[in-house]
Structure formats: C-alpha cells, structure tokens
Amino acid sequence: MRTLATIAAALAVAASFALSAPASAGTLEDVKARGSLKCIINTGLIGFAFTDANGQWQGFDVDFCRATAAAVLGDPNAVEFVNATGKTRFTLLNSGEGDLLYRNTTVTMSRDADLKLTFLGVNYYDGQGFIVPKSLGISSAHDLDGASVCIQTGTTTELNLADFFRANNISYESVPIETNEEARQTYLAGRCDAYTTDHSGLAATRASFDDPSAHVLLPEIISKEPLGPAVRQGDDEWADVVRWVMTALIEAEEYGITSGNADQLVSGSDNPSVRRILGVEGSYGSFIGLDEEWARRAIKSVGNYGEIFERHLGPNTPIGLERGLNAQWTDGGLLYAYPIR
Amino acid sequence: MTSVTTDPAQDPRMSGASKPPSLFDGGLQGFLRRKEVRAVLYQILAVTVLFAAFAWMGNNVVINLKALGKDFSYEFLGQASNYDINQRPIEYDSQSTHGRAMLIGIINTGLVAFVGIIFASVIGLLVAIARLSPNWLLSRLAYAFTEFVRNVPVLLHILLVYGVVITVLPNQREGEEPFTLFDRVILSNRGLFIPKPEMHQGAGYLFIAFLAACALAYLWRRYAKVRQEQEGKTLPVLLPSLGLIILLPFLMWLTSPDSLTFSIPEQGRFNVKHGLRLLPEFFALTLALAIYTSAFIAEVIRAGILSVSKGQKEAAGALGFSRLYALRLIILPQALRVAIPPITNQYLNLTKNSSLAIAIGYQDIVGTIGGITLNQTGREMECMILVLLLYLSFSLFISFLMNIYNRSIALVER
Numbered sequence: 028m029r030t031l032a033t034i035a036a037a038l039a040v041a042a043s044f045a046l047s048a049p050a051s052a053g054t055l056e057d058v059k060a061r062g063s064l065k066c067i068i069n070t071g072l073i074g075f076a077f078t079d080a081n082g083q084w085q086g087f088d089v090d091f092c093r094a095t096a097a098a099v100l101g102d103p104n105a106v107e108f109v110n111a112t113g114k115t116r117f118t119l120l121n122s123g124e125g126d127l128l129y130r131n132t133t134v135t136m137s138r139d140a141d142l143k144l145t146f147l148g149v150n151y152y153d154g155q156g157f158i159v160p161k162s163l164g165i166s167s168a169h170d171l172d173g174a175s176v177c178i179q180t181g182t183t184t185e186l187n188l189a190d191f192f193r194a195n196n197i198s199y200e201s202v203p204i205e206t207n208e209e210a211r212q213t214y215l216a217g218r219c220d221a222y223t224t225d226h227s228g229l230a231a232t233r234a235s236f237d238d239p240s241a242h243v244l245l246p247e248i249i250s251k252e253p254l255g256p257a258v259r260q261g262d263d264e265w266a267d268v269v270r271w272v273m274t275a276l277i278e279a280e281e282y283g284i285t286s287g288n289a290d291q292l293v294s295g296s297d298n299p300s301v302r303r304i305l306g307v308e309g310s311y312g313s314f315i316g317l318d319e320e321w322a323r324r325a326i327k328s329v330g331n332y333g334e335i336f337e338r339h340l341g342p343n344t345p346i347g348l349e350r351g352l353n354a355q356w357t358d359g360g361l362l363y364a365y366p367i368r
Numbered sequence: 369m370t371s372v373t374t375d376p377a378q379d380p381r382m383s384g385a386s387k388p389p390s391l392f393d394g395g396l397q398g399f400l401r402r403k404e405v406r407a408v409l410y411q412i413l414a415v416t417v418l419f420a421a422f423a424w425m426g427n428n429v430v431i432n433l434k435a436l437g438k439d440f441s442y443e444f445l446g447q448a449s450n451y452d453i454n455q456r457p458i459e460y461d462s463q464s465t466h467g468r469a470m471l472i473g474i475i476n477t478g479l480v481a482f483v484g485i486i487f488a489s490v491i492g493l494l495v496a497i498a499r500l501s502p503n504w505l506l507s508r509l510a511y512a513f514t515e516f517v518r519n520v521p522v523l524l525h526i527l528l529v530y531g532v533v534i535t536v537l538p539n540q541r542e543g544e545e546p547f548t549l550f551d552r553v554i555l556s557n558r559g560l561f562i563p564k565p566e567m568h569q570g571a572g573y574l575f576i577a578f579l580a581a582c583a584l585a586y587l588w589r590r591y592a593k594v595r596q597e598q599e600g601k602t603l604p605v606l607l608p609s610l611g612l613i614i615l616l617p618f619l620m621w622l623t624s625p626d627s628l629t630f631s632i633p634e635q636g637r638f639n640v641k642h643g644l645r646l647l648p649e650f651f652a653l654t655l656a657l658a659i660y661t662s663a664f665i666a667e668v669i670r671a672g673i674l675s676v677s678k679g680q681k682e683a684a685g686a687l688g689f690s691r692l693y694a695l696r697l698i699i700l701p702q703a704l705r706v707a708i709p710p711i712t713n714q715y716l717n718l719t720k721n722s723s724l725a726i727a728i729g730y731q732d733i734v735g736t737i738g739g740i741t742l743n744q745t746g747r748e749m750e751c752m753i754l755v756l757l758l759y760l761s762f763s764l765f766i767s768f769l770m771n772i773y774n775r776s777i778a779l780v781e782r
Contacts, residue, residue: 114743121436142746143437160541174638175558180729185451185740189462192452200639201452202649203740204729213729216531217539217557218648220638260437 054126054258054265055099055316063105066092067125070110072207073231074339074346075131084108087339088129091150091256091273094325095127098272098317103328112206113179117142121259127269128257131225133183143260147270150255150277150332152352152361154248155187156226158233161243163220168247175200177219179210184224187250207232221245225252227340227348234345267315275304275322277364279331281355286330289323303367311367322367332362433749444745445470451740453731455647466741473736474758480654480732481719481762487658488718489711492665497695499670510666517663522721525660530652530728533557537648546635554633554640557648561633564644570627574617581616585609649730653722661718665711672707673699704777712770716763723759733758 058064068088069076076086093103109125120128121143131153132138134146157176159165168191178184180203192199202219204210211232214222222229226248233239256273258266279285282301284292293305302308304326306319313319329335333355340348354360399405433440445467452462457475460468499510517525537557538544546556554561585608592603621628633643676699684694725732726739733755742751 114739117746118748137744137746162542171638173636173641177729180726180735180740180743183744186744189450189452193462199452200454202454202729203731203735205726209727212531213534216534217541218534220541 054262055268058099058126058265062100063107064092064096064099064127065107065109065125066095067109067111067116067119067128067130068092069130070112070206072131072228073235074227074344074348075231076108076110085339087151087335088131090329090335090339091129091276092127094276094329095269095272097328098275098321098325099268101324117144120144120257123259126258126265131228131254132257133225133252134255134257135183138257144257145260145262145266146255146257147266148255148273149253149361150273151227151253153225153227153252153254155184155223155250155252156229156248157221157223157245158214158229158242159221159245161241165245168221168245168249169195169197171199171221172197173199174220175202175218177202177204177210177214177222179204179207179224183250183252188223191247191249211235223249225254227346230346230348234347264316268317271311271315271367272322272325274364275325275367276329276335277332277355277362278367279304279322279326280333280362281357281364284326284331285334286327289326293323300366300368309368429749440750441747442750444741444747444750447745449741450744453736455650455731466737466745469741470733470737470754473731473733473738476650476730476735477719477722477725477732477758477762480650480657480722480725480730481715481766484654484657484661484718484722485715487654488661488665488714491658491662492714493669495662495666496669496673499666500673514663514666517659518667520660522657522660523724523727525656526653526724526727529656529659530649533648533652541638546640552632554635554643556640558639559648560646560651561640561643562646563630563632564642566629566631568627568629570624573624574620574628577617577620578613581613584616585612588612647730649725649728652728653725653730657718657721660721661714664714664717668707668710668714669703672703672705675706676702701777705779708770708774708777712767712774715766715770719762719766720759 066089068084068086071077072086074086075088076084079085089108092106092108096106097103109119111119111125111128111130116128116130116132117138119125128144129150131151133153134149138144139146157168157171159171165171176188176199178188178201185201185203188199188201202213204213207224207228210222210224213219215236222232224232226244229244233242233244236242256269258269278300279289282298282304284301284304289305292301293307296302296305299308303311305323306312306321310319312321315321330338336350336353337343340346342349350358350360352361354362356363400409446465448463449466449469450462451469453460453469453472455476456472457479458468458472460472495510495513498506499514501507501510534557537555538546540546540556540558544556546554548554552563588608589605592605596602631642631644633640633645635641680698680702681694684698689698722732723734726734729735737751737758738755742748745751
C-alpha cells in the first residue's frame with residue numbers, strides 16, 4: 028500500500044509540475060543571485076572567441092561578455108562561457124542555458140521577430156566575403172562561374188550565397204560544412220575553389236593558415252552582416268542592461284575614456300558626457316537596476332571599444348583588420364552610440 | 369486537483385469491490401496480492417505512469433513554446449528554401465520549397481543507405497569467409513580488419529575516408545592532372561565524372577529490349593534448373609544471363625543510336641562540366657559506412673556459418689561437392705537463417721549512422737531539413753520531429769523488407 032501511495036504522490040507532483048509554467052523572474056535578478064553571467068559565445072574563432080595558452084577565453088565577443096559581468100557583478104571573470112555552434116546558439120539562449128548571446132550573430136528581422144529574440148544593437152559591422160587561393164588568379168567573385176564554394180552551415184551565409192549567384196546568373200556548387208575548422212581543412216585540401224563566410228571570419232581563418240599570403244580576400248562583400256548581442260524577448264530590464272553596457276564601451280571611445288584613465292577622469296573631467304558615463308553626474312545606473320559605477324567598471328576591466336578592437340582584431344594582431352565601417356562616426360565609420368543622458 | 373492527479377489506484381480497487389467476495393478474502397492486502405489482480409492492476413498502473421509522463425512532457429512543451437511566443441506550424445515547408453544543394457537527384461534550385469529540399473535529403477539518405485547496405489553485405493560476406501579460411505594469412509588479415517574496423521568510432525571512419533579522398537586524389541585547384549580513362553571518365557578530388565546517358569525518342573524500345581532480356585534470362589535459369597534436376601548436369605547461368613541483358617539492349621541501340629546519347633564530361637575552368645558526377649562526399653560516406661558495418665556483418669555471418677553443424681560440410685564433401693558449391697548450396701543457406709535477424713540490425717545501424725553525413729557536408733535528411741532549413745526557419749521542434757519520423761520510417765521500411773526475406777528463407781515447419 029505504501030508503494031501505491033508513493034506512486035500516487037509522485038504522480039501528483041508530476042502533474043503539478045505540468046501545470047506550473049516555468050518561472051520567469053527577471054534575468055538581471057537571476058544573474059545577481061547566481062553571482063555569474065552565462066554568456067553564449069563561439070566554439071572557437073580567432074579574434075572573436077578563442078582560448079589562449081592558459082586556457083582562458085579571449086576575444087572581441089568575450090570581452091563584451093566580461094564587460095557586462097563587470098558592470099552587473101563587479102567582476103569581469105564572473106562569466107560562465109557557453110559555447111555554441113551556428114545551429115545551437117538560439118536554442119541555447121531561448122532554453123535559458125545562457126543569459127545573453129555574443130556570438131558574432133547577424134541581426135536580421137526573422138531572428139528578431141520570428142525567433143523571439145531581442146537584438147540590442149551592433150558591435151561589429153561585417154559582410155560576407157570570399158577567400159580564394161592566389162594561384163587561381165581571380166580578382167572578383169564574378170569570375171567564380173562553375174566554381175565549388177565551401178560554406179559553413181547554420182548561418183545566413185547559405186542564403187546570401189544562393190542570392191548572390193542567382194542574381195548574377197552564375198552557376199556554382201555549394202559544399203556545406205558544419206564547423207569553421209572543418210570548412211578550413213576542406214578548403215585547404217582543394218575540395219573547394221573558394222570559401223565564404225563573414226569578412227572578419229575569413230581574415231581570422233586566413234591568419235591560421237600555414238601560408239596566409241597565398242590566399243586573397245575578394246573585394247566583393249555580398250551581404251550586410253551587422254553582428255550584435257541578443258537576449259530573450261520579453262525581458263526589457265535585462266535587455267537595457269546589455270544594450271547600455273555595450274553602448275557605454277562605444278561612447279567611452281568617442282569621449283576618450285580608456286581603461287587607463289577612467290579613474291583619473293572621475294575627478295579630472297568637466298565634460299558632462301564623460302561625467303555621466305563614469306557615474307559622477309546623474310543616476311543613470313539606477314535606471315537599469317545597477318549602481319552608479321557600472322560603466323566605469325566595464326571600461327576599466329576590458330577597455331573601451333577601440334581598445335577591445337585593437338587588442339583582438341586590429342592591424343597589430345595576426346588578423347589585421349582595419350577599423351573600416353567599425354570606426355567612430357567622427358572618423359567616418361558607422362559607430363554612432365546612443366548618448367548616455 | 370486535476371484529472372491527472374487522481375489516484376489511479378482508486379479505480380481498479382473500487383471496481384474490485386463490486387466483484388465476487390472471493391477476490392477480497394484476506395482484506396485489501398490479500399486482494400492486492402492476488403495473481404489476477406496483480407496481473408491487471410500493475411499494468412494499468414504502469415500505463416498510467418507512462419502516459420502521465422508523456423502528458424507532462426507534452427504539456428511542458430506547449431507551455432514553454434507559448435511562453436516564448438512561438439507557435440507550432442509546418443507552413444515553412446511550402447516556402448522557398450533559398451539555399452542550394454550540390455547533390456540533386458531531382459530538379460531543385462534555391463527557389464524550390466523547403467519541402468522539396470527535404471525530399472532531396474530523403475533521396476540522398478536513401479541512396480547512401482541502399483548502396484552502403486549492398487557494399488557492406490558483400491564485403492562482410494567476403495571477410496567472414498576469409499576469416500574462416502584454412503589459409504593462415506587470409507584468416508589473420510580478415511581478423512585484423514574486423515578488429516580494427518569495428519573498434520574505431522564510425523565518425524572517425526567517415527572523417528578519415530573523406531580526408532583520404534580529398535587529399536590523395538589529384539587536387540585540380542593546385543594544377544594536378546586528374547586521372548582519366550579514354551577521355552570519358554575523370555577522377556579528381558572534385559569527384560568521379562562519367563558519361564551521362566540521356567534518353568531521347570525511341571529510348572522506350574531499349575527499355576523493352578532490356579525487359580525482354582531479363583525475361584529470357586529468367587527462363588534460361590528455370591530451364592537450367594529443370595535440366596539439372598532431370599540429368600544432373602549443371603548449365604552455366606550467370607554469364608549467359610549477363611550477356612543477354614547487356615547484348616540485347618546494345619544491339620537494339622545499334623539500330624537507332626540517336627535514342628540514347630551520352631553527355632561526356634569535360635574539364636571546365638574550375639570543375640568538370642557535363643557528365644554524371646559522383647560527389648567525393650557521397651563516395652566517402654558510403655565507403656566509410658560500408659566498411660564500418662561490414663565488420664559487424666562479417667562477425668554475424670561467421671557466427672552463422674559456425675552454427676551449421678560440421679556434419680553438413682563433411683556430408684557435402686562426401687557427396688563430391690566442391691568447397692565453393694558446398695558453401696553456396698549447403699552452408700550459407702543454413703547460416704543465413706541464423707544471421708538474417710542480426711544482419712537486419714546492422715542495416716538499420718548503417719542507415720541511422722548515415723546521419724553523421726553532416727560532418728563532411730553531404731546533404732542528407734539531417735543536412736537539409738534538420739540543418740539549413742532548421743536554422744533558417746528557426747523551427748527546431750517541427751524539423752526535429754520530421755527528422756525523427758523520417759529515420760523511423762526508414763528503419764521500419766528496412767525491417768519490413770528484411771522480415772519478408774527472413775520469412776522466405778526460414779525453415780518451413782509442418
């Protein structure tokens with residue numbers, strides 16, 4: 028009889044589970060209670076998210092995760108990194124395995140609306156390009172008629188590729204590969220004439236070749252790929268936190284606040300914009316549920332946007348990307364941060 | 369409390385109360401311990417728990433999807449897919465629907481499974497026979513092959529074979545000369561290119577000639593069998609049949625060469641143009657799966673052969689059967705009776721393992737509907753359910769065919 032009662036009790040518990048919708052407290056409270064931030068990043072892409080010699084995650088996207096953790100929790104290392112392929116990233120975010128997504132992810136309407144995500148701006152302006160061996164003697168993607176093109180699946184690249192070749196009435200063979208690493212091997216083995224993915228990704232991949240100079244990036248950029256962070260739809264408080272941390276890093280560069288001079292500028296600057304970012308004037312931190320030093324901590328931990336870019340992608344790194352579209356608007360780029368005021 | 373929380377034990381007990389008092393001897397405890405009651409009650413209980421678990425999971429899915437604001441719909445199958453597929457057995461371009469892309473995935477999976485199963489069976493049978501051969505070297509080689517192949521994960525086999533195929537075959541991009549045969553067949557790491565038959569008016573006659581040849585071959589086989597039963601003479605069957613099937617359509621073709629022409633592969637700027645192309649991905653995947661599965665099939669067949677009593681072989685020898693004939697006519701038919709059910713398992717494994725094709729970019733079910741379509745539409749639940757059902761159908765279909773075959777060779781008991 029006792030067994031029966033136990034089973035009945037178990038059933039009752041199961042049924043009550045079934046009836047209670049999953050609890051949805053705010054992500055900000057969850058993160059604070061947990062004491063760590065779960066950030067979804069790439070499984071490995073030099074420059075954006077990769078492990079250094081000490082096994083620590085480094086990279087452009089990784090630093091934005093750390094800045095968010097520094098602003099929310101006061102510790103840039105309080106981040107649990109969740110690695111995602113192009114295919115798994117949205118599922119991981121939507122199922123609550125991660126609090127935010129910084130995985131060189133293109134902002135598109137279908138992802139924003141149909142996949143129920145909220146995108147929070149753009150941290151890298153990218154576009155899809157092609158890499159080919161120099162020996163092919165090609166100078167334009169329009170010369171690729173009949174060529175085999177390796178693509179990394181699970182991204183918007185298949186769609187752009189199909190559109191580009193259809194619009195230009197060029198025939199081609201698509202060879203879809205699951206990960207960047209295997210796509211790189213397949214391309215190097217000569218199975219494909221060209222490899223296509225985001226321009227920044229191509230530059231990063233080329234940096235890992237034995238002989239980077241034997242391969243050239245074609246001038247055509249066949250798509251707009253604004254890469255940016257995303258959170259689950261419907262948690263506006265948390266969305267605000269992630270959006271304004273990123274904005275603060277971009278605006279910090281505009282006003283010359285760096286990881287090195289942030290503390291001096293707290294007392295040494297009369298510029299109201301600087302003082303607002305650093306939390307000396309106004310109470311902007313409290314608007315997003317944080318203290319007033321949120322942005323100062325973020326900037327001090329990883330530096331401003333320019334510092335992050337120079338450290339991981341800039342001309343002095345193996346990737347060697349110019350700022351290009353990713354320069355501040357004052358320098359002719361597209362970075363035009365919403366003002367913090 | 370809802371209907372799910374109602375104690376399921378209540379109902380049977382209450383209905384039990386209305387039954388003859390003999391069931392209730394010894395009170396509730398005795399009632400619950402009775403054999404008849406136990407047999408029914410615990411089954412009802414088990415089924416209830418199972419259903420409750422499923423209902424819980426299903427309910428959670430619905431609630432969670434609703435919480436995310438996502439609906440459940442297969443409308444995307446009718447929308448343009450916007451991506452290209454390199455192996456297209458049927459017409460397809462990026463403006464075709466997701467449903468058609470899925471159909472291509474199904475055909476591509478079916479192709480790999482079909483060709484893979486044939487090769488796995490042939491290699492498996494040969495290895496099993498070699499393994500049991502009195503020739504020491506041959507049997508040791510077969511032994512080493514089996515042990516190596518079946519103890520390495522199948523994904524490694526696939527990556528290894530693919531790596532070998534694309535690095536060992538001539539790399540056209542770097543200017544290496546591809547292998548050619550009479551300028552008609554080209555082989556490089558872009559694939560195998562062979563002349564592609566193209567049907568024109570009058571091709572129907574060729575088909576009729578082919579059918580007629582098959583019918584003749586069948587009649588010849590029956591005649592040979594009757595002759596053998598009456599006179600004990602064996603007539604050659606295989607070669608004459610093959611000759612007939614090739615020669616008759618060929619003669620027909622000579623009378624009207626325009627009915628069937630061939631598109632010859634020729635070197636283009638990047639890839640070979642025209643002709644029929646066998647992708648290196650298809651080749652590598654099929655070969656890897658066939659090799660991997662053949663090791664298991666070899667062991668199953670070996671077990672089957674060993675299960676045939678030694679007396680059968682000795683009796684065959686005493687009656688003057690050659691070793692080959694004894695194997696073909698006496699040992700193998702009996703061995704297969706034992707081996708077919710486990711071989712069916714291996715066929716299913718091969719088909720399911722083909723889903724690893726994504727690793728090398730072969731566009732099968734997982735690559736199309738479970739891959740690019742899933743990613744572009746964001747319909748994980750819908751796509752994964754489809755993928756699951758498709759593999760289930762494949763498996764059930766293969767089981768169905770193999771069960772028919774199994775019944776046809778099973779010992780008929782009177």
